Amino acid sequence: MGNYSSDNVTVLEEVKTYDSPLASSITPFPGNIITTSLPVFTGNSINSRSPANCKIMKVLYKLNTTQEPWNEALITAGGGTEWVSWEAQATEPLTTGFHTLYVVALDMTSATINMTENFTGSITPYYFFVASSYIDIVEYSISDSYTPDDPWRVDGTVSLSFTVRNVSEQVIENIGFSSSDLVNDSNYIYGNMVTFSPSIILELQPGYVDTVTATVPVVIGQAAGTYTGTFCASPGRSSPDYVNVSLFVDTLWDIDVQDYGASLAANRMTLVGVENSVVLGKFNLDNPNTKDDNFDPYDGPGNIKIENIAYMPGSLFAYGNVDTIPKSNISMVASVTSLETGGAYQCILQVAIPAGKPTGRDFVGDFTVESGSINDEFRLKVIVVEPGGSVTSLYAFWGDAAYDGNHLYWTDFSMNEKGYNLYRSDASDTTFARLNSMAIAEIEYLDMYVRLGTTYQYKLGIKLEDNKELLIGPISLTAIGGPDLPSKFSLRGCYPNPFSKTTMISFQCPVTGDKTEISLRIYDLSGRIVKTLVDEECRPGYYTAKWDGRDRTGKKVSSGIYFYRLNAGDFESVKKLILLK
Incomplete structure (x- = not known):
């Protein structure tokens, strides 16, 4: 192969490749790494331009620069046709490091004219690395899988083997091995936990091979899925080589109800309440992924998110099946339908004890939590006690009908x-409407404004942080007394007046056939709104609202004369009050 003179050929780097019908491809070395300083390159070039007599005449090449003069490659096949195979060798020894081979093919036309004016060939670069010696991992990729035992009581391992080969002409020494982190989304098997045997190959002769085994740890609860990464073979004085790694960790499902905790003891929940009440029980639901968190030693822990969680209560039966609380009376107040790996949630169930259940009777059944083919369960017992007795569950909601109205009671729920808010509906309107205008701080409430003989349903709203509310109930009470409902709107006054700390403003809403939007606001002498006490729909009845002498920002207002005004549809009434300090 000789030099191709640049007297009548100038190769331009500015050539637009996509305009050229001439293209070249170079046959790469394995890994683009070579170990000889005078490498021989082979490749192919093709000319797709018409007319058909435009043949490839020459292939030029240059190492590390496109400046003249260029070298002419040896045409080994297809000479004088639309395609050629060629061979090119470095003309000078190459140093260790990165290099670039540039190749350009010339057709009849471009080979005979000044290429500064009309050059139709395209320059093809090929990047490679010259190493003093070269280690090769024979396999492109390796893979395996791990299936956990159930129960998963000990950490596991997976062994992955690969072959290293010395493809250079020199002895390679001190070949070490390492692993990248094996990654599955946001889950990791850390590379520094992977061990290799042998940990180092002290000497590998030219052409020889050796087998290396990597031991990959899979700890209890390792998240399911495919982990990918690379193993690396690193000779002391030459370039490393890599093999792609894929490890599939199979799924193990688990769901646990803690046998001890919340309202459970020894996997049993006992609730106590009166007839016609709602009793609540709490239990902790877990998707454990560690040995310490796995409360059930007979299965798990798991390693995958649980979805489609279902809560399956059974009916509760008295001894001898003489009586029952149907499973339709058992429902979830707080629950989740999915749990992340390692996640936990405190669930709350409620049991509605029907009216007429005899006292002293125990009702027993099973409660199951399941997701697909996995489940856990506990024993649920409900004991009915005398009305008005002191023995109730820790968490309950009940009531009594009396001559002064319907009394509602509940416990502190430790949340x-x-x-609290109370909601009521009756036979004429099944919609539950809130009875109180402001949150109830106590754990009892008297609903005075009831009709004799009317059955009311009540739900209790437990106000939580972030304006969330948990609803329990309903319970039913049939009124045996209560005052007559008003026939017209009225702003009845406030007491005390004057006042220094708080005053209670009374008003009434009549039976109108429809709910009415009402507002009760405090104004100063200039007519500005100081605070809105009520702004909501009004049901028939008698109401009171408290004002503590503060404005809408919570700041105490100054002493003086103020006005309170009730608006309800076309009705409006204004009265005066005095704040003294």
């Missing part, structure tokens, strides 16, 4: 609640 850091911020107050």
Whole structure:
């Protein structure tokens, strides 16, 4: 092969490749790494331009620069046709490091004219690395899988083997091995936990091979899925080589109800309440992924998110099946339908004890939590006690009908609640409407404004943080007394007046056939709104609203004369009050 003179050929780097019908491809070395300083390159070039007599005449090449003069490659096949195979060798020894081979093919036309004016060939670069010696991992990729035992009591391992080969002409020494982190989304098997045997190959002769085994740890609860990464073979004085790694960790499902915790003891929940009440029980649901968190030693822990969680209560039966609380009376108040790996949630169930259940009777059944083919269960017992007795569940909601109205009672629910709301419906309107205008701070409420003989349904709203509310119930009460409902709107006054700390403003809403939007606001002498006490729909009845002498920002207002005004549809009434300090 000789030099191709640049007297009548100038190769331009500015050539637009996509305009050229001439293209070249170079046959790469394995891994683009070579170990000889005078490498021989082979490739192919093709000319797709018409007319058909435009043949490839020459293939030029140059190492590391496109400046003249260029070298002419040896045409080994297809000479004088639309395609050729060629061979090119470095003309000078190459140093260790990165290099670039540039190739350009010339057709009849471009080979005989000044290429500064009309050059139709395209320059093809090929990047490679010259190494003093070269280690090769024979396999392109390796893979395996791991299936956990159930129960998963000990950490596991997976062994992955690969072959290293010395493809150079020199002895390679001190070949070490390492692993990248094996990654599955946001889950990891850390590379520094992977071990290799042998950990180092002290010497590998030219052409020889050796087998290396990597041991990959799979700890209890390792998230299911495919982990990918690379293993690396690193000789002391030459370039490393890599093999792609894929490890599939199979799924193991688990769901646990903690046998001890919340309202459970020894996998049993006992609730106590009166007839016609709602009793609540709490249980902790877990998707454990560690040995310490796995409360059930007979299965798990799991390694995958649980979805489509279902809560399956059974009917509760008295001894001898003489009586029952149907499973339709058991429902979830707080629950989840999915749990992430390692996640936990405190669920709340409620049991509505029907009216007429005899006292002293125990009702027992099973409660199952399931997701697909996995499940856990506990024993649920409900004990009915005498009305008005002191023995109730920790968490309950009940009531009594009396001559002064319907009395509602409930317990503290240990949820850091911020107050309570009561909702009521009756036979004429199944929609539940809130009875109180402000959150109830106490754990009882008297609904005075009931009709004799009317059955009312009540739900209790437990106000939580972030304006969330948990509804329990309903319970039913049939009124045996209560005052007559008003026939017209009225702003009845406030007491005390004057006042220094708080005053209670009374008003009434009549039976109108429809709910009415009402507002009760405090104004100063200039007519500006100081605070809105009520702004909501009004049901028939008698109401009171409290004002503590603060404005809408919570700041105490100054002493003086103020006005309170009730608006309800076309009705409006204004009265005066005095704040003293």
